C-alpha cells in the first residue's frame with residue numbers, strides 16, 4: 001500500500017446506513033431550533049457527523065459475530081474472561097473493572113482518590129476527567145509542554161507533559177496531596193497530539209521518586225503507539241501492540257473509554273495494579289455500575305471489546321486511520337485554513353481564533369465556526385475552546401480557554417474518501433465567507449460541562 005498516494009479503506013462495506021441530504025435553508029431552521037448548539041441537533045439532520053469519534057465506530061463482521069456469542073450470565077461469564085484476558089494482555093495490570101463508559105471509571109477512581117485538598121496533574125485533563133475530579137472537590141492542573149500550546153508549531157510529540165513543571169507542581173502541592181498524575185494518550189483536548197515514550201518514562205521516574213500514582217488515560221492508545229513507532233527513535237521495529245504494552249508497564253493503572261480505540265459503541269474499563277485501591281473501587285463499582293464481572297456492560301459488549309482491542313492494533317487499519325485523518329488536515333492547511341499542526345490521530349483541530357480574527361474570544365469564534373460548518377455543509381463538529389473550558393471571574397467576565405479550537409473528529413471506519421472530499425469543498429466556502437461571520441452569545445448555561453446543553457444566540 002505504501003507505494004500509492006491513495007489510501008484505500010482497508011475494508012469492504014457490507015451494510016449501509018442512509019444519510020438524509022438537506023438544503024441550506026432547512027439547516028438554518030434546524031440550527032435555530034437547536035439553539036445554535038449542535039449537541040441539541042437530531043442526528044438525522046446531520047450529513048457528516050464529526051461531533052465525536054466516541055462510540056461512533058463501525059464494528060467489524062467479527063465483532064458482530066462475537067456479539068451473538070455474548071455470555072449474559074450475572075457472574076463469571078465467559079465474555080468477562082475474554083475481555084479480561086484482552087485487557088490484561090495489553091496492560092499487564094492485575095485488576096480490571098468493566099464500566100459502561102470511560103467517565104464511570106473516572107468517577108470511581110478519581111472520586112475515591114480525590115476530594116477536597118487533593119490535586120491531579122495531567123498533560124491535559126479531558127472535559128469529563130476534569131469534571132469528575134472537580135466534582136469530588138479536588139483540583140485538576142494541566143501542564144502540557146509550551147510547544148503544545150502553539151497551534152502552528154511543528155513538534156513530533158505535542159501531547160507531552162512538561163516534566164520540569166510536573167516536579168515543581170508536586171513539590172509545591174506536597175507529594176502527599178497529589179492524588180495522581182494522569183497522562184492522556186493521545187492528548188484529546190490538546191489537539192489529538194501524541195505523547196512520546198521518553199516523556200511517558202520521564203513521568204514514571206518522577207512519580208516513582210515522590211511515590212505519586214501514575215495513570216494512563218488510554219482511550220487512544222493504539223493511535224499514540226502509531227506515532228511512537230513512526231516518530232521516535234528506537235521504536236521502528238516494535239509492533240504497535242508492544243509499544244502500547246510498554247506504555248502501560250510504566251503505570252499504576254489506566255482508564256479507558258472503549259468507545260474510542262476498542263472500536264465499540266459503548267463501554268469502558270479501569271485497570272489497577274494496587275489491590276487495596278482495586279478493592280475500594282470494586283465496592284463503588286458494585287454500588288453504581290454492576291457486579292464486578294460485568295460492571296456496566298452486557299456480555300455481548302465485553303465480547304466486542306475483546307475483539308476490538310485486537311483489531312485496533314492491526315497495521316493496515318492504523319495506517320489507514322492516521323493517514324486518512326492527516327489527508328483531510330493537509331488539504332485544509334494547503335487551502336490556508338489555520339489549524340493545529342501537525343495533524344493528530346483522531347481529529348483535525350481548526351484554530352477558530354485565527355480563522356475569525358474579527359470575533360473576540362468572549363463572542364466564541366469556535367462556536368461560530370461550528371454553526372457555519374453545519375449551515376454550509378451539514379457537517380457537525382465540536383467546539384473545544386471557551387464554551388467548553390471558559391470560566392468566569394468574580395465580576396462575571398469570561399476567563400477564556402488558552403485556545404479556541406473546533407474539532408472535526410473522525411469516526412473510525414465510517415466515512416469514505418468521497419465524504420472527505422466533500423468536507424474539503426465545504427471548507428472552500430467557509431474560507432470565502434470568513435470575514436463576514438459574526439460571534440455568538442450564551443443565553444442559558446448549566447454549571448458543569450456547559451457545551452453539552454447551553455443555548456446560544458447569533459450576534
Ligand SMILES: *Cc1c(COP(=O)(O)O)cnc(C)c1O
Pocket residue numbers: 054101102103104126128129184188217219256257258259260267268
Ligand atoms: C472520551 C474520553 C473520556 C471519557 O470517556 P467516555 O466513554 O466518553 O465517558 C476520557 N478521557 C478521554 C481522553 C476521552 O477521550
